[in-house]
Each structure stands twice: as C-alpha cells, then as structure tokens.
Amino acid sequence: MLNYDLVVVGGGPAGMAAALKAKECGVEKIIILERAQTLGGILEQCIHTGFGLHYFGEELSGPEYADRFIVEVEKTDIDVKCDTMVLDISECNLVTAVNKIDGFLKIQAKAVVLAMGCRERPRGALEMAGTRASGIMTAGTAQKYVNLDGYMPGKKVVILGSGDIGLIMARRMTLEGAEVKVVCEIMPYSGGLTRNIVQCLDDFGIPLRLSTTVIETHGTQRLEGVTIAKVDDRLQPIPGTEEYIECDTLMLSVGLIPENELTKNVGIAIDRVTNGAVVDEMRQTDHQGIFACGNVLHVHDLVDYVTLESQLAGQGAAEYILGTAPKETVYVNTVTGNGVRYLVPQRVNVKNPNDVKLYFRVGRIFKNARVVLECDGKTISSKKKVKLAPGEMENVVIPADVLAAMDENSSITVRVEE
Amino acid sequence: MIYDVAIIGAGVIGALTARELSRYKLRTVLLEAENDVAMGASKANSGIVHAGFDAVPGTLKANFNVKGAAIMKEFCEELDVPYKNNGSLVVAFCEDEIKTLKELYERGIKNGVPDMELLDREQLLAIEPNIAEEACGALLAKSAGIVCPYELTIAAAENAVANGVELIRNCAVTGIDCSDGVFHLSTTQGEIVSSYVINAAGTHSDEIARMIGDDSVHIKVRSGEYFVLDKAVGNLVSHTVFQCPTELGKGVLVTPTVDGNLLIGPTAAETEDRDNTATTLDGLKAVKTLATKSCKLVSTRNAITSFCGLRAHDTSQDFVLGPSKINEKFINAAGIESPGLSSAPAIAKYLSYLVTNAFDDLEANESFNGKREGIFHFRNATDEERAAAIARNPAYGRIICRCETITEGEIVDAIRAPGGARDVDGVKRRTRAGMGRCQGGFCGSKVVEILARELGVEMNEITKFGKGSRILFDKTK
Incomplete structure (x- = not known):
C-alpha cells in the first residue's frame, strides 16, 4: 500500500489546478491518477480556440491551455500515474486503482480531490x-x-x-x-x-x-x-x-452529466440539480477530507472557471491536510431564489475569513434583470444584467465582512429580479 | 466437401443444436446471414426462462418449455453463462384476472410445472413490496428464471466451434436444390453441400422452407419494444413480473436482468417487414404506460436504451419442429417465439436426436468438451483474482469501458475467441463494453481502435454490426 497526503482523481484541468495549488500551499506528497494516456482531460480533443481568455488573458486552444498546467506539474514533485483507473474510494480515504504496470494499487490518502469530469447524455x-x-x-x-x-x-x-x-x-x-x-x-x-x-x-x-x-x-x-x-x-x-x-x-x-459513481459509492451527498456533490466554499463535500471540483461538481461553461474553482479545492485540501483550516465551522445553506436553478457552493462556513463567490445558472432567459444577493433578509448586492441565459454561468460575491456577521440562523439567497 | 449437417441460422436454436451435434463425428456447418451470431430474436427478447404454464397442454410449446427450463441451469453452467432462478409472478389487478391466474395454475399443473403457488395481495406485497397497490393477487412460479439470451447463443456457438463445427458468417442462403439427393445451398458465400439441413432461420424460416417446396411454415412477424433501465433501479423488483396474458402474448413485464439492469416491455404488434427492428414512438409510449401498471416506481427517466425485437410467430400458434413432409432430411425448427428461449436446450437435444438417429454406427466425438470457459470478467472478480489476471496479462489492468468496468484484456479475448467478435456490437454483447449508462460515449472509439488492431484493418473498416454499418468515413483533410 502507498501513502500520500493528497490523491487527486483525474488529471484534467480541474485535477491539475487542484494539485498545483495544494503543492503551492505546502502539501508534500501528492499523486494525480488519470485514466487517459496523458494529462489534460477532455481539453486534449478541444483543438479550437477560446480557452484562457479570463484566466490567462489570451486565447488558447484546449491542448495549449492544458499544456500550461502540464508543464507546471512536471516542474514539481507531484507524482502522476496515467492510464490508471480509480475503482473505489473507501470511507477512510483508501483509494483503489488499477493500471497495466502496477496492477492493483491501494493508496491511503489524508485527503482526496475528486476531479473526474463529466460524460455526455x-x-x-x-x-x-x-x-x-x-x-x-x-x-x-x-x-x-x-x-x-x-x-x-x-x-x-x-x-x-x-x-x-x-x-x-x-x-x-x-x-x-x-x-x-x-x-x-x-x-x-x-x-x-x-x-x-x-x-x-x-x-x-x-x-x-x-x-x-x-x-x-x-x-x-x-x-x-x-x-x-x-x-x-x-x-x-x-x-x-x-x-x-x-x-x-x-x-x-x-447535456453533460457529472461522473459521480465514485462519489456516490463513498456515500457523499449529491445535489439533485447539479448532479454533483454538495460542497462548501472550499469545495469540501459532506465527507471530511474529500473535495470536488470542475465538471464533476457542476458543468461549467468555461475552463477558466474550472481552474479557479479547483484552486479553491486544492487550497481547501491543503488546509485540511496541514491543519490550517478554520477551527470552527458554522454552515449556512445557500438558497436558490426566483430564476436561479442551482448554487455552488451549496453551503458556506461563515467562519471562513475570506470573500466567497457563489456560482449559479438561471433556469431560463432573462433580459434587463437584476441579480440580487440577500443575506439575513438584507440586500447585499443588486447587479443589473442585460441578459441572463442558462448556457452561461453567473456569479455573485458575499463579502467577508457580511459573512463575519452571520451565525447558524443566517440565510443566503440569490434571486433574479425582473 | 459434403457436410453432414448444415444449420441455417445461428440464433439460440441453431447455436445450441450445433453444439449438440458437435458431440458426434459429424461435419457440421453453421450458416449465419449476419456478421455475428445471435442477431435476430436471440439478441432482443425478454431473456426469461418461463416456468411453462402459459402454453396450451399438449402443444410442442408446453412440452419443450417445461423440459427446456428444467435443463437450462445445467446448460448455463456448462457454457459459463449467467443464469438466475429468480422466479416469476403473474399479477392480477381485478377479480377477472384472479380467475385467469387460477386457469394458468391449472394449466401449469397439466404441463408438469413444479413449484407454483397462488398468492393473495399480502403475500404478494411481502415478497415484492414495490408492486402497484392495485394488485390483488399473483401466481408465483418458483422455477422461472432469467438468462442473457445472446450470451447463451454466443457461448453455444463458441463451444460448437471449439468442438469442430464450422461457423460461416455473412452467409445468407438464397436457394436450395436437392434434386440429386443432397442439398446444394446457394449462399452469398458460394455453394454449400450438405446431407441434412436444419432450418433455424427465425423470421425467414418460411422462406427457407419454401426453397425446397415446403409451404408448411407460415411466419407472421411480431415486433416487441423494450426499455433497459439503469442498474440504479435494477432492484425495483426481484421476480420477473408479468401482467395477465393477452391474445398477442404475455403482456408487458418488468424484470431484473442477469446483468443487474431492469428490463420493461415488450409490446406486441404485427409487422410486414421481417428485419425492421426500429422502435416507434407509440410503442415506446405504450411500454412506458403499461409497465407503470405493475410497478409505479418504474420510470423511463432511468432508461439507458430502448430496443425492438422480432418474434417469428407461426400461424399454427405452435412451434414447427421436425422433418419436412417434402424431404425428411430437411428439418424445420420454425416459429420459435416465446417460450423459445426457455425451450431452446430441449429443442436442440431433440433436433440433434433427429439427425444423429438417422446415421448408422455414428461415432462420438471423443475430443468433445462441453465445458466452455467464458472470458474473464474483471468487474465480477475478487481483488486477488484481478491482481492475478493483471500479472498474467497486463491488458486486464487497462479499463476501456468505465461504466461497466471492462478491460482491454476482455475485449481482446472476445475478439480472439472461437467465432469471436468482429464488430462493435459483437464486442458489446460479449463483454458489455458500451452497455452502461454512457452507452459507449467514451469507450466506443477505443473499441473501434482495438478491433482494427486485432483484425488487422483500418479503423474506418470497422462496423457497428457488419454490412453497411460502418462507423467512420475517410481520413480527415
């Protein structure tokens, strides 16, 4: 049996960003398990451009975007096993995987990041x-x-x-x-x-x-x-x-369906709308030490947002492993109001000292509407939008000072006002 | 060369009969019009081993069903095919149907069906809690079971080939001449000469019979549409749940499959086109509605695929089994609709008897080995077995189909087996690669790649199921 601090399941953009961030935060032993022959995930077949406009400020092809991260992974001591399929994750974070070279692999992890992506309907x-x-x-x-x-x-x-x-x-x-x-x-x-x-x-x-x-x-x-x-x-x-x-x-x-068979087998709670795990602001699932990010969590429109989300998960996993996460947890669920189909994260630890960004999609097309964030009955922000469409992910930020004033009885709602 | 026996049609009847004949020193050839065995009714039916209470006493259906069901388990064990004795229930939803249950019970007794029991509502709900609450009673038949019909056919053909039977695929019979005492079969692969012919041509068996001037077979094709539901709901019922039978068949059933999915269907509609397995909007809608009558929790939102099978119904209402009146060396096995699968082991033994009995001093095939070892199934193996398999062949360590956990090693085995897979659907039926919830979205292209490599052809020569069903065109610019 192998021992790692962090096992990342999936070496696409989500898995790589999470692993790199965890490394940057000081996690020592990290391994990425990828079922394809190479890192990069679905980006490898997306040879069109349009990737990276938000994150890198330039227009890249899918393989180019992936390559930026592959190069970074190679610079680190993060272990990578490709052509390797994870078969099971146990309740105590024991990961079972299989490949042609090692045969059967058992890896005991302190934390796991789920980044398996999605499949087509x-x-x-x-x-x-x-x-x-x-x-x-x-x-x-x-x-x-x-x-x-x-x-x-x-x-x-x-x-x-x-x-x-x-x-x-x-x-x-x-x-x-x-x-x-x-x-x-x-x-x-x-x-x-x-x-x-x-x-x-x-x-x-x-x-x-x-x-x-x-x-x-x-x-x-x-x-x-x-x-x-x-x-x-x-x-x-x-x-x-x-x-x-x-x-x-x-x-x-x-339609795309997050691939959560492993997640479900662990017994992790699944959001019926996103078909992904229920997570907090660091993308930790209801199973301590297991995090999820990227399209396995909810289907994203742009890979740039996958990267940002996965960095959060990587940081969350690192804090969990290193014991630097906020000692206290007080969860408040996020509630979808009028027009909002889902919200990620589904719950927020109000003891988190930072701003928290909520991602969401609307259920239909809205024109000249407002996105309203309401906490404890007070309007925190109300942003005008010329157009809101189900195809595009939207987000709204809860400022750190608003969070700091919340307790277990607080409420967080996002809605669309026409 | 003159064959002793030519079997037309490699469905479950043809394949099992070929295997029975391979116990003897006979030159047997199995002719299949399609690119693979089990391409007709044998790949698309309910997969039920019926207890045998449906058929009218005294008919061939009644006789062979009970006999076949009794030896199905043994056949499946020898051929390494999954079989489950899960029992069946015919559910009544009104007082009239309770009467029907009693009739079925009586008929079962006459047919020699063992272990039947009439259940009241409480007894029914106790063993099958998800049954619709309108149910008021049921007939339980403990001897009924489930089997995968195409796996059984594939296994039988494979074992027959391993024991010396020649399998020729893409070989459609277009004419038969028997003026000189032996049968000259014109086929799409040239002439085949044989002393005996077994007509197991399914929906085309009347056409084949007419080639020798035998017009005793009258096939009316009936289509039946089904949905296959995700394994997540495979446990909704544990028995095979029928509704009361109608004129056209046994009605819509809800049943678990040996692979753990839930199967609902079939409809029953007469169709003119003998090869048209297209599903219809109305048919699928009907399955949806009728299945919910048995079990309210059944929802096609869990459907992973739908399909349509064709039954070869003979207008005599019974199987047509035995030597033709025109030529006693031409043996019909026609009109094999339900309970054809259940009857198949017994029919195969009977057909084999008819042929072998006609030969004087026929010798046994001493090298015959009826025990078939199926391909290694990674998903069903223990961790120790998996580790050992990968050590033996690293290809068992490479997962190709994620949904069903099928390895490259299994796919290669399926292609290299006697009478092995030649197309994507053939790999699917032998390994289940592509049968899971993504329906080949991820593994389809990898299977094409492996097939091309193993068969030594280009990827764009690989088909879905032979003939014109190729998947890829030319190379990109």
Missing part, C-alpha cells in the same frame, strides 16, 4: 424512436474521431442539442468538408454560449431550429435520415410538424 435517455443504425453518436465522440483519430465520422450531419460541444462540432465538421444541415434544440433557447452560436453557426450559415427535436431515426445499416418535429410548451412533438431530413450522421449534444 446518450441517445437512450431521449425519447427517440427508430433504428439502431450506425452514425448516431455524441458530439464528444465525434470530436475525438475527427481531432484525435483523424477520421470523418460523417458527411451529412444533423446535430441535436445546441450545447457548446454540438456548436463547436457544427463548425468543425463544416471545416472538414461535411455538410451540417441543421442544429435542432428542443428548448426555446440555446444551451450554449452566445459566442459559439455566432462563431460556429451564424458565420457558416448553419440554421438553428429552436423548440425542435429529432423524433425518429431512419436507415437499417448506416443512418439515412431523421424526422424532426416542433415541440409544444411541454416539449412534446406537435403532430403535423414532422419533417424528414436526409443525413448519414446524427450528433447528440443533449
């Missing part, structure tokens, strides 16, 4: 009838085929879902010579970033059909076409609006 989760032809895949799988394996997964493409990966792949497939016929979105608004709609669809003349979904697939061997239809307010297909579109490929970009 598959076809089965959708109400879509039809055949089992080849050519139906998630946008992320298609992205891997094109960008890493160097093969075209299709020539005539329909994309269902306007999540960011779907939008990015619409552009990518077009640039590679495929014809992207349409992007359908079941909701009346896109789930992706506005900049991606402009740069990936509008710039290439690819139509985005809102309130529209794919109801049936056709073709017995390779996909030959899909039937799309408009949906009503309850998202049910409207009879008579069906339309057949010939295509050989259907890409799905219908």
Whole structure:
C-alpha cells in the first residue's frame, strides 16, 4: 500500500489546478491518477480556440491551455500515474486503482480531490424512436474521431442539442468538408454560449431550429435520415410538424452529466440539480477530507472557471491536510431564489475569513434583470444584467465582512429580479 | 466437401443444436446471414426462462418449455453463462384476472410445472413490496428464471466451434436444390453441400422452407419494444413480473436482468417487414404506460436504451419442429417465439436426436468438451483474482469501458475467441463494453481502435454490426 497526503482523481484541468495549488500551499506528497494516456482531460480533443481568455488573458486552444498546467506539474514533485483507473474510494480515504504496470494499487490518502469530469447524455435517455443504425453518436465522440483519430465520422450531419460541444462540432465538421444541415434544440433557447452560436453557426450559415427535436431515426445499416418535429410548451412533438431530413450522421449534444459513481459509492451527498456533490466554499463535500471540483461538481461553461474553482479545492485540501483550516465551522445553506436553478457552493462556513463567490445558472432567459444577493433578509448586492441565459454561468460575491456577521440562523439567497 | 449437417441460422436454436451435434463425428456447418451470431430474436427478447404454464397442454410449446427450463441451469453452467432462478409472478389487478391466474395454475399443473403457488395481495406485497397497490393477487412460479439470451447463443456457438463445427458468417442462403439427393445451398458465400439441413432461420424460416417446396411454415412477424433501465433501479423488483396474458402474448413485464439492469416491455404488434427492428414512438409510449401498471416506481427517466425485437410467430400458434413432409432430411425448427428461449436446450437435444438417429454406427466425438470457459470478467472478480489476471496479462489492468468496468484484456479475448467478435456490437454483447449508462460515449472509439488492431484493418473498416454499418468515413483533410 502507498501513502500520500493528497490523491487527486483525474488529471484534467480541474485535477491539475487542484494539485498545483495544494503543492503551492505546502502539501508534500501528492499523486494525480488519470485514466487517459496523458494529462489534460477532455481539453486534449478541444483543438479550437477560446480557452484562457479570463484566466490567462489570451486565447488558447484546449491542448495549449492544458499544456500550461502540464508543464507546471512536471516542474514539481507531484507524482502522476496515467492510464490508471480509480475503482473505489473507501470511507477512510483508501483509494483503489488499477493500471497495466502496477496492477492493483491501494493508496491511503489524508485527503482526496475528486476531479473526474463529466460524460455526455446518450441517445437512450431521449425519447427517440427508430433504428439502431450506425452514425448516431455524441458530439464528444465525434470530436475525438475527427481531432484525435483523424477520421470523418460523417458527411451529412444533423446535430441535436445546441450545447457548446454540438456548436463547436457544427463548425468543425463544416471545416472538414461535411455538410451540417441543421442544429435542432428542443428548448426555446440555446444551451450554449452566445459566442459559439455566432462563431460556429451564424458565420457558416448553419440554421438553428429552436423548440425542435429529432423524433425518429431512419436507415437499417448506416443512418439515412431523421424526422424532426416542433415541440409544444411541454416539449412534446406537435403532430403535423414532422419533417424528414436526409443525413448519414446524427450528433447528440443533449447535456453533460457529472461522473459521480465514485462519489456516490463513498456515500457523499449529491445535489439533485447539479448532479454533483454538495460542497462548501472550499469545495469540501459532506465527507471530511474529500473535495470536488470542475465538471464533476457542476458543468461549467468555461475552463477558466474550472481552474479557479479547483484552486479553491486544492487550497481547501491543503488546509485540511496541514491543519490550517478554520477551527470552527458554522454552515449556512445557500438558497436558490426566483430564476436561479442551482448554487455552488451549496453551503458556506461563515467562519471562513475570506470573500466567497457563489456560482449559479438561471433556469431560463432573462433580459434587463437584476441579480440580487440577500443575506439575513438584507440586500447585499443588486447587479443589473442585460441578459441572463442558462448556457452561461453567473456569479455573485458575499463579502467577508457580511459573512463575519452571520451565525447558524443566517440565510443566503440569490434571486433574479425582473 | 459434403457436410453432414448444415444449420441455417445461428440464433439460440441453431447455436445450441450445433453444439449438440458437435458431440458426434459429424461435419457440421453453421450458416449465419449476419456478421455475428445471435442477431435476430436471440439478441432482443425478454431473456426469461418461463416456468411453462402459459402454453396450451399438449402443444410442442408446453412440452419443450417445461423440459427446456428444467435443463437450462445445467446448460448455463456448462457454457459459463449467467443464469438466475429468480422466479416469476403473474399479477392480477381485478377479480377477472384472479380467475385467469387460477386457469394458468391449472394449466401449469397439466404441463408438469413444479413449484407454483397462488398468492393473495399480502403475500404478494411481502415478497415484492414495490408492486402497484392495485394488485390483488399473483401466481408465483418458483422455477422461472432469467438468462442473457445472446450470451447463451454466443457461448453455444463458441463451444460448437471449439468442438469442430464450422461457423460461416455473412452467409445468407438464397436457394436450395436437392434434386440429386443432397442439398446444394446457394449462399452469398458460394455453394454449400450438405446431407441434412436444419432450418433455424427465425423470421425467414418460411422462406427457407419454401426453397425446397415446403409451404408448411407460415411466419407472421411480431415486433416487441423494450426499455433497459439503469442498474440504479435494477432492484425495483426481484421476480420477473408479468401482467395477465393477452391474445398477442404475455403482456408487458418488468424484470431484473442477469446483468443487474431492469428490463420493461415488450409490446406486441404485427409487422410486414421481417428485419425492421426500429422502435416507434407509440410503442415506446405504450411500454412506458403499461409497465407503470405493475410497478409505479418504474420510470423511463432511468432508461439507458430502448430496443425492438422480432418474434417469428407461426400461424399454427405452435412451434414447427421436425422433418419436412417434402424431404425428411430437411428439418424445420420454425416459429420459435416465446417460450423459445426457455425451450431452446430441449429443442436442440431433440433436433440433434433427429439427425444423429438417422446415421448408422455414428461415432462420438471423443475430443468433445462441453465445458466452455467464458472470458474473464474483471468487474465480477475478487481483488486477488484481478491482481492475478493483471500479472498474467497486463491488458486486464487497462479499463476501456468505465461504466461497466471492462478491460482491454476482455475485449481482446472476445475478439480472439472461437467465432469471436468482429464488430462493435459483437464486442458489446460479449463483454458489455458500451452497455452502461454512457452507452459507449467514451469507450466506443477505443473499441473501434482495438478491433482494427486485432483484425488487422483500418479503423474506418470497422462496423457497428457488419454490412453497411460502418462507423467512420475517410481520413480527415
């Protein structure tokens, strides 16, 4: 059995940022366990640019953004095991993993950072009838085929879902010579970033059909076409609006699900909206010494925010390991008010001496609205927003002095005022 | 070369029969039109080993069901296929249906079904607490079980091949000539000559029979749609829960699978197209509604996939089993709809008997070994077994499918096995890679890569299930 101060599960942007921050804070023995062959996570297949605008102030590609952190990890004495899958985390932070070289690995950790990322929602989760032809895949799988394996997964493409990966792949497939016929979105608004709609669809003349979904697939061997239809307010297909579109490929970009199987096995509480763990402001779960950050905690829009969040988790883990965390804990839950779908963190230790930033997403589109933070019934801040969209993460800060005045009976609410 | 026996169709009947025949010194060939075995009804059905009370006494269905169910466990043990004797319940929701239960019970007694019991509401809820509260009684059949139908077929074909049977895939039979006393089969892979033919061609078995002028088989294809739900709800019920049977079949069931998922379905609709396994919006909706009648907690929000299977129903309402009236060396095994899977071990023994009985002084195949060792399943192994496996072959230390914890070693084993996987779906059925909640989102491309490497072809030559189902086109610019 190996002994480490900190085990980081996942070597994507979240895991690397958490490990580096913990190292910087003085943690000695750190190991990152990564299931892919290299560090970098999903960024390795995101060869488009747009990463790092907030964090580095420059526009990088996914691999470039990842590389900045890989280089930093290599400069430290942080151990890294790639091609290594974590199978289990016990209640006493005993991590079981497996790989080709070491075989079975048992690692006793003082603290664990969960940074496993997320996966794409598959076809089965959708109400879509039809055949089992080849050519139906998630946008992320298609992205891997094109960008890493160097093969075209299709020539005539329909994309269902306007999540960011779907939008990015619409552009990518077009640039590679495929014809992207349409992007359908079941909701009346896109789930992706506005900049991606402009740069990936509008710039290439690819139509985005809102309130529209794919109801049936056709073709017995390779996909030959899909039937799309408009949906009503309850998202049910409207009879008579069906339309057949010939295509050989259907890409799905219908949502991301944090990969929390390990988390659930430990017995950590999960937020039903984010599908990630319930955490405090340092991203510590309800299981002492286990932290979570990045897309395994909640699906982020920008990797820059993943980095910032993971640094908090790394710092929190370091303070836990080194015994420098605030001695006293008084938790106050954060409450979602009007229009707010979720809040991370879900609870805040008011004995924390620093400002605390709350991240959230809205449940629908708001125009000219205000984001209001209310603590103990008093409005702390009220910020005007021209537009709030579910595709973009928002945040609001609770100042340290406000926290300092709180106790266990206090309340923290974020809401949208129209 | 003249084969002694040519079996048309490598479904559960064809594969198990081939294995039975491999006990003898016979030249047996197993012909399959698709790229893999178990591509018809055998890959898409409920996976139930029925106790045997449904079929009308005296029918082939009644006879073979009870016999088949009795030896299924032994077959599964020999073939290293998971089988679970979980018992079944037919649930009544009104007084009329209570009467039906009694009829089924009586019929079961006549058919020789062991260990049945009529339960009242309290007894039912005591053993199955998640059943809808409208339930008012049930017929419990303790001998019923569950098995994975395609694993059974794959295992049987693999064992048959290991014992000397030749398996030819992508080999559709297009015509049969028997004017010179032996059968000349025209196939998409050239001519095959054989002394005996077993027609186990599923939904196409009437077409095959007509090739020798036998019009005694009349197949009406019935489709059935299902949902597979996540393992998180695999324990909602422990028995296979039926509703009372209808004209078209045994109604919608809710059952755990041997792999730990929950299966709900099927619908029953007659269809003209014998190969159309497309699901329909109406069908899926019907499954959803009907399944909740048995168990309110069943929700398709937990669905990880849906599928449609085709049953080869013969208009005689019974199996068509035995030598053709046109030519006694042509043996039909047609109309094998439910309880076909349950009956399969007994049908295979019977078909084998029909053939071997016709040969004088037939010798046993002395090297026959009916014990098949399935591929190592990392997910089911103990830590010690896992460590030993990785020491033996490091590829068992590399997880390819995260959701189901399937290693590279298992995928390679599945490809290299006798009659092994040649496409992505074949790997999936043999290993479960891609059968978990992400449905191959992460591992799909890795499986394509491993298949290409093992088969010595380019990635873009790999298909999902043979023929035109390729996954990738040309290389990028």
